Amino acid sequence: MNIGDVAERAGLPAKTIRYYEDIGLITPARSANGYRAFSDSDLHKLAFLGRARALGFSIEDCRALMQLYEDEHRTSAEVRDIALHHLDRIEQKIADLSEMRATLTGLVKSCAGDSRPDCPILESLANPDA
Amino acid sequence: MNIGDVAERAGLPAKTIRYYEDIGLITPARSANGYRAFSDSDLHKLAFLGRARALGFSIEDCRALMQLYEDEHRTSAEVRDIALHHLDRIEQKIADLSEMRATLTGLVKSCAGDSRPDCPILESLANPDA
DNA sequence: ATAGGGCTTCCAGCAACAGGAAGGTCAACA
DNA sequence: TGTTGACCTTCCTGTTGCTGGAAGCCCTAT
Numbered sequence: 001m002n003i004g005d006v007a008e009r010a011g012l013p014a015k016t017i018r019y020y021e022d023i024g025l026i027t028p029a030r031s032a033n034g035y036r037a038f039s040d041s042d043l044h045k046l047a048f049l050g051r052a053r054a055l056g057f058s059i060e061d062c063r064a065l066m067q068l069y070e071d072e073h074r075t076s077a078e079v080r081d082i083a084l085h086h087l088d089r090i091e092q093k094i095a096d097l098s099e100m101r102a103t104l105t106g107l108v109k110s111c112a113g114d115s116r117p118d119c120p121i122l123e124s125l126a127n128p129d130a
Numbered sequence: 131m132n133i134g135d136v137a138e139r140a141g142l143p144a145k146t147i148r149y150y151e152d153i154g155l156i157t158p159a160r161s162a163n164g165y166r167a168f169s170d171s172d173l174h175k176l177a178f179l180g181r182a183r184a185l186g187f188s189i190e191d192c193r194a195l196m197q198l199y200e201d202e203h204r205t206s207a208e209v210r211d212i213a214l215h216h217l218d219r220i221e222q223k224i225a226d227l228s229e230m231r232a233t234l235t236g237l238v239k240s241c242a243g244d245s246r247p248d249c250p251i252l253e254s255l256a257n258p259d260a
Numbered sequence: 261a262t263a264g265g266g267c268t269t270c271c272a273g274c275a276a277c278a279g280g281a282a283g284g285t286c287a288a289c290a
Numbered sequence: 291t292g293t294t295g296a297c298c299t300t301c302c303t304g305t306t307g308c309t310g311g312a313a314g315c316c317c318t319a320t
Binding site (some may be wrong): 007044048051052055056065068069071072073074075076077079080081083084086087090091093094097098100101103105107108111112113114115116117118119121122124125126128 | 135174178181182185186188195198199202203204205206207209210211213214216217220221224227228231233234235237238239242243244245246247248249251252253255256258
């Protein structure tokens with residue numbers, strides 16, 4: 001398979017696949033003409049990576065997960081640890097964003113949003129204690 | 131005021147303040163020795179920026195908000211628009227993260243997390259339809 | 261032979277800084 | 291007066307995960 005084929009099948013841009021090779025996540029073979037020659041195994045790895053990325057795992061997490069996947073002597077505890085840490089980060093982000101949302105919602109509600117210059121949003125940014 | 135003073139008062143790292151000058155958000159004066167000489171107005175702007183950034187506004191949003199703040203002929207509708215768009219992005223992010231959290235929570239629950247290699251997390255990444 | 265599409269590499273850029281090197285400056289203290 | 295140490299300066303690199311584009315080779319079809 002050429003890169004265009006795997007790109008379509010794995011649902012990843014060709015650029016991304018080249019990048020994954022660059023950073024050592026995959027190592028596709030090469031044809032005589034210099035084109036990358038992807039095996040089914042490469043495609044499978046790319047799909048794995050795509051799904052892990054879609055769950056928000058970092059590239060380094062993905063690397064670790066792939067290594068565990070290929071390691072018969074892994075323990076499920078190692079995998080779960082990575083997932084749990086990731087879950088923590090996600091929940092922290094949700095908490096941060098929820099706080100922003102709460103504040104912003106309040107500000108937006110208090111702002112008339114008309115043609116006058118008076119604006120509680122700006123006032124709150126400029127002078128929050130007032 | 132030197133940069134260390136404003137950094138402490140505005141609650142921003144000195145590096146960040148230099149960066150904000152680089153990209154034209156502030157334009158502090160210079161002392162004879164080449165040090166940045168911050169006015170109260172500069173400090174006020176930096177605090178404004180710090181609060182806007184803490185609410186998750188992008189740098190370009192911050193630039194726009196500052197300009198509106200300094201423009202007597204602004205309308206509160208312009209400000210509200212920026213805030214509403216930002217709120218949209220935040221809610222989208224929260225939605226995305228919540229979906230990740232749901233999936234991950236399910237996976238983590240289904241994984242024993244013990245010393246055995248069998249792991250539904252990896253299986254789901256490798257072969258989601260199975 | 262030539263046109264088009266796909267492939268290759270390499271370089272630049274995005275957001276919003278952070279880290280660190282090399283060096284100038286200033287106040288204090290011996 | 292000399293020197294230490296804290297502070298300031300600029301400049302360059304690195305971060306995360308790609309994306310866009312330029313320059314150029316390859317392959318197929320007409």
